[in-house]
Amino acid sequence: MNKFLKQALKPLLVSSASRWGTHRRPSSEPRLWVLMYHRVLPVDDPRYHQEEPGMRVTPETLGMHLEELKRHFDIVSLTSWVKAHQQGKQLPRHACAITFDDGWLDNFEYALPLLKAHRVPATLFAVAEKIGTDFQFWPNIVAALLLEGAGHQMVEDRVLGVPGIDQTGRSPERIAACIKKLKVYTDRQIFDALDNMHWRQRLSTPMSPALMSWAQLREMQASGWVDIGSHTCTHQRLTTALSSSELEREIVESRVRLERELGTSVNLFCFPNGDYSAQALSLVKAHYDAAVTTQKGINRPRSNGLHELVRVGVHNDISDTRRRFNARLSGWL
Ligand SMILES: [Zn+2]
Numbered sequence: 001m002n003k004f005l006k007q008a009l010k011p012l013l014v015s016s017a018s019r020w021g022t023h024r025r026p027s028s029e030p031r032l033w034v035l036m037y038h039r040v041l042p043v044d045d046p047r048y049h050q051e052e053p054g055m056r057v058t059p060e061t062l063g064m065h066l067e068e069l070k071r072h073f074d075i076v077s078l079t080s081w082v083k084a085h086q087q088g089k090q091l092p093r094h095a096c097a098i099t100f101d102d103g104w105l106d107n108f109e110y111a112l113p114l115l116k117a118h119r120v121p122a123t124l125f126a127v128a129e130k131i132g133t134d135f136q137f138w139p140n141i142v143a144a145l146l147l148e149g150a151g152h153q154m155v156e157d158r159v160l161g162v163p164g165i166d167q168t169g170r171s172p173e174r175i176a177a178c179i180k181k182l183k184v185y186t187d188r189q190i191f192d193a194l195d196n197m198h199w200r201q202r203l204s205t206p207m208s209p210a211l212m213s214w215a216q217l218r219e220m221q222a223s224g225w226v227d228i229g230s231h232t233c234t235h236q237r238l239t240t241a242l243s244s245s246e247l248e249r250e251i252v253e254s255r256v257r258l259e260r261e262l263g264t265s266v267n268l269f270c271f272p273n274g275d276y277s278a279q280a281l282s283l284v285k286a287h288y289d290a291a292v293t294t295q296k297g298i299n300r301p302r303s304n305g306l307h308e309l310v311r312v313g314v315h316n317d318i319s320d321t322r323r324r325f326n327a328r329l330s331g332w333l
Pocket residue numbers: 101102231235272273
């Protein structure tokens with residue numbers, strides 16, 4: 001379709017999807033929407049502006065989402081839905097499970113009060129060995145360096161040698177494009193390069209803590225509204241670049257660590273960046289009841305395996321009004 005025509009028809013499509021999408025129609029078989037959130041930050045928080053647009057929602061947007069979800073879905077905890085599925089019990093026709101990836105401190109600050117107020121369950125996938133440390137995810141380090149103007153030469157040219165990155169742009173889109181290009185390298189290569197350039201010393205102001213503490217994670221769990229799943233030990237992408245022993249550690253040890261720290265069983269897993277090799281998948285199948293990917297879609301229990309559950313990613317730019325959020329849930333856009 002012509003680009004301009006497409007643009008002109010977009011509001012109509014959003015409106016139709018919002019009103020008549022899959023989530024509004026009766027279904028002959030049970031379906032499960034798994035929503036994927038990352039950060040929850042108010043617009044006036046400096047951290048909001050330091051984050052990629054695709055990673056963040058405001059507390060106001062999340063609150064509106066929870067209201068809408070209660071209107072259209074049976075909101076379930078992923079753990080209980082998976083248990084019911086395994087036991088062959090009747091599943092809701094329109095089930096929705098909420099997930100938060102990584103264990104961001106802002107989830108404790110802003111998501112937990114909303115989940116409690118709306119009495120809505122969620123699953124949080126924690127990076128087991130990084131909780132309670134000053135760990136920063138490499139995309140955030142790269143973004144911080146680029147925003148300071150300290151990153152172009154070091155991060156892109158000299159250290160990592162990614163060709164074809166525009167040297168002038170510091171817009172969120174340009175930064176996101178740079179981060180995407182860096183993904184040709186392994187996480188280890190990127191962290192080594194950043195450490196070699198002493199990235200912390202290059203920032204005029206230290207980055208604010210990314211992840212919550214163990215005490216905060218325990219408080220999330222103790223609220224009764226949050227289940228904790230594993231998101232590996234160190235957030236490495238589980239590709240063929242990892243050895244068998246590295247995969248074993250990321251997948252199996254993360255569960256052991258979380259169970260020891262939290263005192264409960266951990267049965268759900270989340271693949272970092274949605275990447276996994278065949279070997280990673282079979283290890284996850286052997287050690288967890290279910291796992292989520294970043295593949296977009298709505299789960300039909302009969303056709304999808306429990307270890308490659310698809311999700312609907314939501315962030316502020318595409319879901320800040322009821323209509324746009326409903327369009328996102330439609331499965332059409
Ligand atoms: Zn993650």
